Amino acid sequence: MPQSIADPTALLRDYGLRVTAARLAVLSAVASQPHAPADEIATAAREHLGALSTAAVYEVLNAFTEVGLVRRVEPAGSPARYETRTADNHHHAVCRRCGAVRDIDCAVGLAPCLEPSNAIGFVIEQAEVTWWGICVNCNDSTTS
Amino acid sequence: MPQSIADPTALLRDYGLRVTAARLAVLSAVASQPHAPADEIATAAREHLGALSTAAVYEVLNAFTEVGLVRRVEPAGSPARYETRTADNHHHAVCRRCGAVRDIDCAVGLAPCLEPSNAIGFVIEQAEVTWWGICVNCNDSTTS
DNA sequence: TCCAGAACTTGACTCATTCCAGATCAGTGG
DNA sequence: CCACTGATCTGGAATGAGTCAAGTTCTGGA
Numbered sequence: 001m002p003q004s005i006a007d008p009t010a011l012l013r014d015y016g017l018r019v020t021a022a023r024l025a026v027l028s029a030v031a032s033q034p035h036a037p038a039d040e041i042a043t044a045a046r047e048h049l050g051a052l053s054t055a056a057v058y059e060v061l062n063a064f065t066e067v068g069l070v071r072r073v074e075p076a077g078s079p080a081r082y083e084t085r086t087a088d089n090h091h092h093a094v095c096r097r098c099g100a101v102r103d104i105d106c107a108v109g110l111a112p113c114l115e116p117s118n119a120i121g122f123v124i125e126q127a128e129v130t131w132w133g134i135c136v137n138c139n140d141s142t143t144s
Numbered sequence: 145m146p147q148s149i150a151d152p153t154a155l156l157r158d159y160g161l162r163v164t165a166a167r168l169a170v171l172s173a174v175a176s177q178p179h180a181p182a183d184e185i186a187t188a189a190r191e192h193l194g195a196l197s198t199a200a201v202y203e204v205l206n207a208f209t210e211v212g213l214v215r216r217v218e219p220a221g222s223p224a225r226y227e228t229r230t231a232d233n234h235h236h237a238v239c240r241r242c243g244a245v246r247d248i249d250c251a252v253g254l255a256p257c258l259e260p261s262n263a264i265g266f267v268i269e270q271a272e273v274t275w276w277g278i279c280v281n282c283n284d285s286t287t288s
Numbered sequence: 289t290c291c292a293g294a295a296c297t298t299g300a301c302t303c304a305t306t307c308c309a310g311a312t313c314a315g316t317g318g
Numbered sequence: 319c320c321a322c323t324g325a326t327c328t329g330g331a332a333t334g335a336g337t338c339a340a341g342t343t344c345t346g347g348a
Contacts, residue, residue, distance in 0.1 A: 018294065018295070018345060018346075019346090020295065022295075023295090037335095038335080039334095039335090051297095052296085052297095054336090055296080055298080055299095055336090055337080055338085056295075056296050058335090058336060058337075059295075059296080060295090060296095063295090074220035074221065076216070076218035076224075077218065079335060079336090080220075080335085095266070096269070102266060121279065121280030121283070122237045122239070122246060122275065122277045122278070122279055122280070123278045123283055124237065124275045124277040125240070125276055125277045125278070126275070126277070127274075127275050127276075128273070128274045128275070128276060129271060129272070129274075130271075130272045130273075130274070131266065131270070131271050131272070132268070132269055132270045132271075132272060133266045133267045133269045133270070134266070134267045134269070135265065135266055136264075136265030136266070139265070162313090162315075162325065162326075163314075163315095164313075164325095164326065164327085165313095166326080166327070167326090181304090182305085183304085195328090196327085197327065197328050197329070198304095198305085199305090199306075199327075199329080199330095200326075200327050200328075202304090202305060202306075203306095203326075203327075204326090206306095223303080224305090290347105290348085291346105291347095291348085292345105292346100292347095292348105293344105293346100294344085294345075295342105295343080295344075295345085296341105296342080296343070296344085297340100297341085297342075297343090298340095298341090298342100299338105299339095300337105300338085301337080301339100302335105302336085302337075302338090303334105303335090303336090303337100304333105304334095304335095305332105305333085305334090306332080307330105307332070307333085308329100308330090308332095309328100309330100310328085311326105311327080311328075311329105312325105312326080312327070312328090313324105313326070313327085314326085315322105315323100315324100315325100316321105316322090316323090317320105317321090317322090317323105318319100318320085318321085318322100
């Protein structure tokens with residue numbers, strides 16, 4: 001699951017962003033821990049940098065989100081989470097017990113079902129699907 | 145859209161809840177303004193009661209949600225909203241500009257698409273679909 | 289190398305929501 | 319109909335996530 005980025009500096013430039021130590025650290029943190037909330041990203045980034053203010057982490061994450069470098073996921077009842085997988089509009093499964101988030105590929109060929117039947121007047125830009133359930137770990141610990 | 149409830153007292157009892165002035169007021173507020181956030185519900189409820197603490201509103205809404213009398217909807221970037229339509233697992237369209245929420249009937253007959261293709265290990269209990277777009281009002285004010 | 293403006297730090301602040309301790313009320317048993 | 323018990327409500331403080339503002343530092347183009 002954890003990914004690393006070949007050339008983070010070039011990637012930031014591609015997206016029209018300035019290259020700073022903070023941004024590189026946050027980017028690699030998001031890439032290596034997909035779906036981590038801001039505080040975990042901050043912790044991971046600080047391990048590389050020594051120090052980094054919380055406000056800066058939010059500022060960086062917002063900048064990344066705005067240009068589409070990362071995607072923000074906000075499951076109900078949980079702080080925002082971030083991921084670098086932005087190329088496709090994939091979806092998420094969220095564990096009701098532990099909050100874990102797992103990527104779910106968009107069911108190709110079934111897209112039509114995501115056109116709402118009665119969205120009178122609404123101009124739909126994106127369909128977002130969230131599956132709620134119990135993840136493997138939580139299920140195991142229950143069963144055993 | 146606004147609904148009224150025939151016998152609110154009986155309804156509360158059906159769900160095993162005590163009947164209090166606060167609960168009746170909150171229940172009718174939620175029924176009459178679907179998708180309203182807690183503060184609007186509080187305001188509406190206070191119009192009937194004169195006074196009602198914010199904590200009580202949350203307490204009541206949580207109790208209602210727990211037994212399934214109301215459903216909590218939490219679109220990203222917006223405070224929680226509440227609705228009394230709980231019989232079906234319908235979905236929502238959310239306006240990116242003004243945050244308005246509109247009910248969308250579950251696309252019957254197309255349910256299969258809501259079975260994730262690769263939910264390895266996850267025990268799925270519910271699929272939640274959110275459509276993001278621009279509502280009629282916001283679209284009109286842009287166009288004109 | 290210099291400079292303007294972008295990015296970062298610090299600290300205060302907002303907003304939605306919860307927690308706590310004490311007062312009050314609903315509903316059951318008598 | 320009354321008393322009692324525990325659920326519910328009040329008021330106020332507290333929490334967690336995230337934003338804002340002012341000042342300092344750093345990036346990248348000239």
